[in-house]
Amino acid sequence: MAEGESVKLFVGQVPKNMTESQLLAMFKEFAIVDEVNIIKDKATRASRGCCFVICPSREEADKAVDACHNKKTLPGV
Template sequence: MASREIYKLFVGNLPWTIGHQELRAYFQEFGKVITANVVFDKKTGCSKGFGFVTATKDTYENIDKKDRHTLEGNTLNIQKS
């Protein structure tokens, strides 16, 4: 049985209104998402505007095929990390 490759993606320029569930919901449109985490400031509780998504190889390839990802008006900066 072949092992499934897992990709960790950095997602920058997130709107401050996006939380873990919204980030996961957006990327699930492209396939299986293992984790989706937005980074929050511990003192203020506000989003720092970036997060991380781990996904399968197939999901990553589907994400990569799309030229531009937009969430609530912000163009996302997505990089493999």
């Protein structure tokens, strides 16, 4: 992966009532995050309980993973 390429992380077990802005604020505590995209049902547009977090570099993505993977549980999951 070339330097400066963004990294897209898949995040599961996201409460269906959380918004993209809430998730963005949470992940920004641990790393630089460019964008959060909640995966939604095509028909109902309801959250499917997962999202993608886009970080500007592998280093920032690794910070987010290290801080959250198997360490942080979101309420209501």
